[in-house]
Amino acid sequence: MIHKPLSDPRSEALTRKPAGGRSSKALQKGQATRAVILDAALALASHMGLEGLSIGALAESTQMSNSGVFAHFGSREELQISVVREYHAKFEEEVFFPAMRELRGLPRLRMLFERWVKRVSVELDSGCIYISGAVEFDDRPGPVRDALVVMVVAWHAALERAIRQAIEEGHLRQDTEAHQVLFEVHGLILALHHDARFLRIPGALDRARKGFERIVQFYKTNYETNTLLESSPSVTTRGKTKR
């Protein structure tokens, strides 16, 4: 089953489309250059924030001319929005889609969290653009803020869906408030980013994982034990693969 991307249907254009087969050589070369600039912009934004991006800084970083960069991104705002979308596409690839391969319910939720933690840890040399972007733009209404909000909301909706599925599958208690679990899990990630990136103290990764386990234990049912008890040839197991 093909999973829909995280992107909200209102923002279909947001994930990058692969080059068409009949593109001219020039178009392909242009797209390759754009991809190089975008990667450089992503790296720059991870360190300096989205507001630290400028056509000039990027030209310097890619050793291109200002007009060369400008040709691909008409304005600084367009550049920032493209970076947000690119970040989102990478996030989907690394966090969302791999977790979708796990069994529906708690296994998938665990993998979503673990992948998220890994990504934030990898970013500890740079920084998570969602997190820095949220702080940079919480008081700056406009298209860049809107693009960020769409991405964050889509990601949070996917997480919440996974939590609800875990409730439906009977892995988490029926009275579990999905919003509450989402809030607390998100808090762990933010604390991880802060302690590791800003305070540079060790052990934040373990604490994030421990915190997640505590949340899971609080809401968990005995589904694992039940599955073992029920798994005899004549009884349908609860753990059947549902996508």
Place this chain on the structure above:
Amino acid sequence: MIHKPLSDPRSEALTRKPAGGRSSKALQKGQATRAVILDAALALASHMGLEGLSIGALAESTQMSNSGVFAHFGSREELQISVVREYHAKFEEEVFFPAMRELRGLPRLRMLFERWVKRVSVELDSGCIYISGAVEFDDRPGPVRDALVVMVVAWHAALERAIRQAIEEGHLRQDTEAHQVLFEVHGLILALHHDARFLRIPGALDRARKGFERIVQFYKTNYETNTLLESSPSVTTRGKTKR
């Protein structure tokens, strides 16, 4: 008993000292002006971040000349550091000192959290400088980052002390890891700031409080019940006031 301020002993100069009785009128007027500028700077930084501060922006906001502002803060960096210290002093007044009036242990820890939540909520129109500062400066080594780190570390140390005291008082279990509780509580505050400020979704306050209650319930002993059972004239109660 007078409680030591949050400030780390290495940073004694950081909390604002009251004007001395023998200051000349000019000095008093200078201090008053400095206070006005500092308040304006605090407000500006809450919206624009510390990096959004400039002598020029402040001059405009206070309707003073650039040189007038510059006379009080020799450089932008000095201005930023003064704002960090001022923020810290206000934080101590509003969050730390009131909580110290509570009984040592869980009552005090609850009040620290509640005051912290209230402050972040009040800041929802503006923003918490610790939180935005951490993101702005995590990749910008220098005196401003150092000043922020000192403040944040002092505040976290105070929280951790309160957690340890709750363990010592027998309100929280002996096997409670204070660092872990601190990490999770901090995460709730960061999630609150994010959801309320960036996503502008309602209900974040309740979720933060619920999350805190869940953490407390996880680690709590039956000290309240025990205190009731033990409170007979011939037995010393566990709940005696210790500061």
